[in-house]
Amino acid sequence: MSGKSAAASVAGVALFALSALSVPEASAQNKVEGKLEVKGQPIALTRVYAYAVEGFFDKKKQDVTVLFCDAEVPAAAVRDAFARKALVDSGKLHCVQQVINTEKQVINFEVRDGRFGARQPGGGSTEHVFEAKTFDGKTIAGRSRTKSPQTSFDDVPYSYDISFSAAIEPRK
Numbered sequence: 768m769s770g771k772s773a774a775a776s777v778a779g780v781a782l783f784a785l786s787a788l789s790v791p792e793a794s795a796q797n798k799v800e801g802k803l804e805v806k807g808q809p810i811a812l813t814r815v816y817a818y819a820v821e822g823f824f825d826k827k828k829q830d831v832t833v834l835f836c837d838a839e840v841p842a843a844a845v846r847d848a849f850a851r852k853a854l855v856d857s858g859k860l861h862c863v864q865q866v867i868n869t870e871k872q873v874i875n876f877e878v879r880d881g882r883f884g885a886r887q888p889g890g891g892s893t894e895h896v897f898e899a900k901t902f903d904g905k906t907i908a909g910r911s912r913t914k915s916p917q918t919s920f921d922d923v924p925y926s927y928d929i930s931f932s933a934a935i936e937p938r939k
Contacts, residue, residue, distance in 0.1 A: 799835055801911075801929030803863055805880045810837050810861045816845045817907050817933035820866070828869045829938065831907055833897075835929050836862040846939070848877065855879045855887075863927050865911055871899045873911075878925055886920040901932070908932035 799815035812835045822828035834845060838860055844850035854860035858881045866875040873896060877889035894914045901908040912928040919925065 797931070797933040799929060799931040799933075801835070801927065801931070803835075803837070803861055803878065803880070803925065803927040803929075805861070805878075805882050805925045806923060810880070812837055812861075812863065812927075812929055814839055815929075815931045815933045816840065816936075818846060818936040819904075819938045821938065822868065823866065823874055824868065829904070830869070830874065831867050831902075831935055832864060833867065833907060833911065833931070833933065834862060834864045835911070835927075835931065836860055848879070851879065856881050863911070863929065865895065865897060867897050867902075867907070871897060871902055873897050878919075878927070880925070883919050883923050883925075884921060888917065888919045888925065905935055906932065907935055 797815045799812055801812050802809045803812055804810070814836045816834040818832055819829045820832050822830050834840065840851060840860065844854070848864070851860060851862065855862065860879070862879040864877040864879070865873045868874050875889070875891055876895040877887065879887055894917060896914060897909055897911050899909040908931060910928070910930050913926045916924055916926045
């Protein structure tokens, strides 16, 4: 191989490697900044996952579940709260989850932290809100928060305030 063709080959490989690095995966585009506060202790939420689910109130529509956590969630546990339970119970994972309908309303929420014990907060509440910036079926972005400090069933105080953007994974 001549010096010119070897240099061209190396340059071609380098260009290919750089182009591969510049194409981010969908999850790499997800951004989150915010915190969950439980018993006065803030927890930085650093991961966000979003995925489409069948509409709860209208099966013809699509709701979006957004999961915010302070650590990476194993792929099998992103859509399965029971699979996350051991991580939450051991204090290795703290999460907030919202299910948002096509009208941009939170129709269900869950807050998971080992300090709540067996009765983790969740359900429907107008105190948990989503303020949309983007909500187009492919991307969801905005702010998810509690309107004011909340208490769990066992009077454990908590609140959260999260700004985010995430690609919406399709329904399975």
